[in-house]
Amino acid sequence: MNPSDRDATGLLTRPDEFVQLVTPTGERRADADFDPWVSDIDTAALGRLYRDMVIVRRLDTEATALQRQGELGLWPPLAGQEAAQIGSARAMRDDDFAFTSYREHGVAWCRGVGPAELLTVWRGTAASGWNPFERGIAVPQIIIGAQSLHATGWAMGAAWEGSDAAAIAYFGDGATSEGDVNEALVFAASFNAPVVFFCQNNQWAISEPVGLQSKQPLARRADGFGMPGIRVDGNDVLAVLAATRIALDRARRGEGPTFIEAVTYRIGPHTTADDPTRYRTEVELAEWRERDPLTRVLALLEASGVDSAGLEREVAVEADRAAAELRSACIAIADPEPLSVFDHVYAEPNSHLERQRAHYVRYLATFEETDAAPAGDAGTGTEGGAR
Amino acid sequence: MTTLTLAKSLNAGLRRALADDEKVVLIGEDIGTLGGVFRVTDGLKAEFGPTRVVDSPLSEAGIVGTAVGLAYRGFRPVIEIQFDGFIYPAFDQIVAQVAKLHYRSRGTVRMPITIRVPFGGGIGAAEHHSESPEAYFAHTAGLRVIACSNPADAFIMIRQAIASDDPVLFFEPKRRYHVKGEVDEQASLADARPMGVATVVTPGDDVTLVAYGALVQTARDAAIAAEEDGVSIEVIDLRSLAPVDYATIEASVRRTGRLVITHEAGQQGGVGAELAASITERCFEFLEAAPVRVTGHDIPYPPAKLERHHLPDLDRILDGVDRALGRPNSLSGVEA
Ligand SMILES: Cc1ncc(C[n+]2csc(CCOP(=O)(O)OP(=O)(O)O)c2C)c(N)n1
Numbered sequence: 041m042n043p044s045d046r047d048a049t050g051l052l053t054r055p056d057e058f059v060q061l062v063t064p065t066g067e068r069r070a071d072a073d074f075d076p077w078v079s080d081i082d083t084a085a086l087g088r089l090y091r092d093m094v095i096v097r098r099l100d101t102e103a104t105a106l107q108r109q110g111e112l113g114l115w116p117p118l119a120g121q122e123a124a125q126i127g128s129a130r131a132m133r134d135d136d137f138a139f140t141s142y143r144e145h146g147v148a149w150c151r152g153v154g155p156a157e158l159l160t161v162w163r164g165t166a167a168s169g170w171n172p173f174e175r176g177i178a179v180p181q182i183i184i185g186a187q188s189l190h191a192t193g194w195a196m197g198a199a200w201e202g203s204d205a206a207a208i209a210y211f212g213d214g215a216t217s218e219g220d221v222n223e224a225l226v227f228a229a230s231f232n233a234p235v236v237f238f239c240q241n242n243q244w245a246i247s248e249p250v251g252l253q254s255k256q257p258l259a260r261r262a263d264g265f266g267m268p269g270i271r272v273d274g275n276d277v278l279a280v281l282a283a284t285r286i287a288l289d290r291a292r293r294g295e296g297p298t299f300i301e302a303v304t305y306r307i308g309p310h311t312t313a314d315d316p317t318r319y320r321t322e323v324e325l326a327e328w329r330e331r332d333p334l335t336r337v338l339a340l341l342e343a344s345g346v347d348s349a350g351l352e353r354e355v356a357v358e359a360d361r362a363a364a365e366l367r368s369a370c371i372a373i374a375d376p377e378p379l380s381v382f383d384h385v386y387a388e389p390n391s392h393l394e395r396q397r398a399h400y401v402r403y404l405a406t407f408e409e410t411d412a413a414p415a416g417d418a419g420t421g422t423e424g425g426a427r
Numbered sequence: 428m429t430t431l432t433l434a435k436s437l438n439a440g441l442r443r444a445l446a447d448d449e450k451v452v453l454i455g456e457d458i459g460t461l462g463g464v465f466r467v468t469d470g471l472k473a474e475f476g477p478t479r480v481v482d483s484p485l486s487e488a489g490i491v492g493t494a495v496g497l498a499y500r501g502f503r504p505v506i507e508i509q510f511d512g513f514i515y516p517a518f519d520q521i522v523a524q525v526a527k528l529h530y531r532s533r534g535t536v537r538m539p540i541t542i543r544v545p546f547g548g549g550i551g552a553a554e555h556h557s558e559s560p561e562a563y564f565a566h567t568a569g570l571r572v573i574a575c576s577n578p579a580d581a582f583i584m585i586r587q588a589i590a591s592d593d594p595v596l597f598f599e600p601k602r603r604y605h606v607k608g609e610v611d612e613q614a615s616l617a618d619a620r621p622m623g624v625a626t627v628v629t630p631g632d633d634v635t636l637v638a639y640g641a642l643v644q645t646a647r648d649a650a651i652a653a654e655e656d657g658v659s660i661e662v663i664d665l666r667s668l669a670p671v672d673y674a675t676i677e678a679s680v681r682r683t684g685r686l687v688i689t690h691e692a693g694q695q696g697g698v699g700a701e702l703a704a705s706i707t708e709r710c711f712e713f714l715e716a717a718p719v720r721v722t723g724h725d726i727p728y729p730p731a732k733l734e735r736h737h738l739p740d741l742d743r744i745l746d747g748v749d750r751a752l753g754r755p756n757s758l759s760g761v762e763a
Contacts, residue, residue: 113551113731142553164551164731182555183513184485214485219516245485247461253484319460378736381729392695396724400736403746403757 066339123333127280214245234291274302455507512555526569559692631661
């Protein structure tokens with residue numbers, strides 16, 4: 041993993057360059073700085089990265105279908121961002137900690153989050169699906185950019201405790217406009233926190249193009265905050281893996297935060313409630329489809345003498361199995377008990393809430409007595425907007 | 428009269444405001460090309476151009492903070508906060524800056540900023556998409572807080588908010604966006620019911636029931652249901668949460684002697700608490716029973732599958748009415 045004792049900092053001042061190790065057509069490009077960081081990735085290991093990407097794409101497709109079939113309330117698809125998520129998350133150690141937004145299903149997959157754990161939130165049965173401390177990944181964040189501060193604080197704490205674990209904060213291009221992200225960058229730099237800011241620039245913040253958030257490559261912002269910034273092909277799993285390894289290595293050595301801009305593309309809608317045809321063109325979409333993160337890995341494996349067709353079949357079977365598991369886990373998620381609305385509001389007893397809860401128990405009991413169920417829907421209800 | 432959804436009537440109101448005053452500018456995330464996630468600003472950028480209808484960078488503090496500067500410059504910014512739960516990043520700019528500048532500048536600086544907030548639950552949304560943050564703002568001196576409940580009001584109230592020289596938090600009941608109603612698109616502001624005035628939407632004699640936003644319809648449904656039970660409920664659409672039109676509520680309570688207030692927001696420190704206290708102070712000798720609040724629980728907004736156990740619905744409102752009337756109810760036999 042760590043190719044030499046060389047100081048990694050020098051490698052991470054390429055904010056204008058587009059670091060790429062595998063081209064869209066699957067050619068391996070030599071890069072003297074980055075190659076050593078992925079020298080352990082032989083064809084077997086590359087096959088495993090390919091497998092990860094295929095599976096999370098398949099899980100994503102299945103979850104989208106589950107939403108369309110009414111089993112999930114909402115789903116934010118990751119399609120197109122597999123390499124950015126798998127490459128970065130596979131660079132993490134078990135004791136590192138990921139702080140993500142709502143789209144990082146691939147990161148969750150790498151952290152061992154199970155199918156039901158992944159879906160409870162989107163099925164609307166619970167506010168969170170997994171125990172962050174068991175998985176090494178915080179509960180997903182919807183408030184844009186808030187998690188970047190949390191990652192920074194976690195990293196500050198890790199450093200103060202003398203640990204060499206690091207945090208990764210995942211956020212989008214739009215998030216870089218929020219105060220929280222900018223404040224996180226200030227804190228991380230000031231306290232030399234072992235944190236990696238991993239920005240997936242997927243070109244769009246719902247309907248707003250990245251150009252509305254920034255007039256220059258996002259990686260260049262790093263310099264202003266006093267940390268190295270690097271711009272990497274986010275559809276190139278090998279380049280992302282190398283860059284994240286370098287950044288994590290810097291963090292572990294006490295060299296502080298790094299900003300990575302992974303240039304990628306959101307192929308699908310922002311969420312299943314969004315209509316991207318209102319704001320982007322077919323031409324743009326077609327261009328990005330050419331740069332698909334999965335096909336190029338398969339082409340590279342083929343060129344390296346691997347039976348790529350065989351691998352593709354084998355992995356597809358595995359992915360279908362994972363998707364079937366996701367589907368059955370989703371449908372098996374039970375509706376929560378009514379009174380669980382009162383659980384976990386406070387860690388300590390709270391008399392006010394106890395009283396409110398007791399009242400609601402009595403209220404529900406009035407229906408049992410009259411043998412009538414409480415009115416089904418709270419409201420007349422309308423369709424949710426595009427979130 | 429035209430039949431419009433609430434979302435479309437807001438769109439019509441915004442169009443009128445943009446046409447009537449070139450200092451009116453709309454700013455928000457996704458409001459331009461996309462027309463807003465609820466399409467409330469649909470078509471307005473195409474009609475008025477990108478300096479009147481502005482897609483902003485993804486920063487709520489940025490949107491409100493720059494609106495302050497625009498107001499200094501004589502503009503009348505109309506901001507969209509995409510969802511209730513995303514107003515908090517802008518909270519400091521709203522309560523520490525927007526609310527106070529007129530006072531701090533001894534009346535020389537006007538902050539005619541309208542902050543549109545789709546609010547409330549009942550649409551099965553994800554976290555942070557169903558909040559009722561109105562009390563934070565009603566608590567802050569210098570802000571006006573209003574909530575519309577139907578298309579006709581929405582068309583007038585959004586224009587009144589924009590025309591007001593005070594900053595206005597304008598709450599839109601998102602679960603009613605697609606509900607249709609009659610709208611008089613020729614309605615003039617001069618003839619309209621003032622922004623701060625409540626409306627008696629269902630006259631009645633036994634209980635005064637105050638609601639705002641999405642719950643006005645639920646309250647009306649409750650009044651219809653109660654009628655079958657021989658109970659006559661007077662439903663008041665509060666419309667203005669700060670300041671409150673106490674005259675209308677007082678007049679009603681003096682006749683009915685009973686007050687029930689309902690809102691989706693939690694009870695503690697909510698708008699209902701303020702109404703209960705103020706009406707008790709003003710009408711104590713007319714009250715036959717203590718005011719009753721039927722509200723959301725004091726919990727974070729729950730996951731979608733549980734929201735029906737949080738939001739006041741027709742049955743919970745009727746139970747509250749029974750409490751106010753001393754009829755059998757969920758608290759019968761229990762010390763209050
Ligand atoms: C504070 C806040 N404001 C607005 C939103 C609504 N919203 C959800 S996602 C989104 C766009 C985010 O874009 P980006 O940061 O690029 O991430 P992406 O969704 O593209 O991964 C917006 C505006 C939100 N969730 N939080």
